[in-house]
Amino acid sequence: GAVVSQHPSRVICKSGTSVKIECRSLDFQATTMFWYRQFPKQSLMLMATSNEGSKATYEQGVEKDKFLINHASLTLSTLTVTSAHPEDSSFYICSARDPTGAGAGANVLTFGAGSRLTVL
């Protein structure tokens, strides 16, 4: 089945630095990927929709300049948290849909294992 890989799984950084998280579709091409953020013991909040070859679509309230998304190829989307601060500490999860999925595979998002960011 479809596999989505996220890297790194954990990252600790100092306040003010930038952190890049990668999301890769390993055995399929994904024209669209989604980035979610999850605070401890809370639900997943959609941050943005990453579109290959074009600008990401951000949800209301998400700072575009803070969370830079680049979807440069059909198998890779990156999320860069710029000038990170402690309040950016969270669990970031990406997901991708196999556009060729049909039947049981249609409209099924495959999720990465997540990246836990801790900003000191």
Added chain:
Amino acid sequence: AQSVTQLGSHVSVSEGALVLLRCNYSSSVPPYLFWYVQYPNQGLQLLLKYTSAATLVKGINGFEAEFKKSETSFHLTKPSAHMSDAAEYFCAVSATVGDKIIFGKGTRLHILP
């Protein structure tokens, strides 16, 4: 716009007992509905999905859910709980194929020995 409401942030059942996790949806179009499970510090795993075919959907690990349009519900059940079922469960909805998926707030399932 689509949304889901999960009733009960925590549910406790005894091992071997029936599991019932409640989800109600709101959608302006016929919805696609999903249940995902999340184990601690892990990503999400799809349990099952409803895509306008059979209203009773069977998923993995013995779970199933029934789509009831009249009640706008998509409750998740399992006849007999197992200790390994302890996890966070999320109900989710999307409007169309490939559309973004919106998650409920989640229900943490506790299994009592």
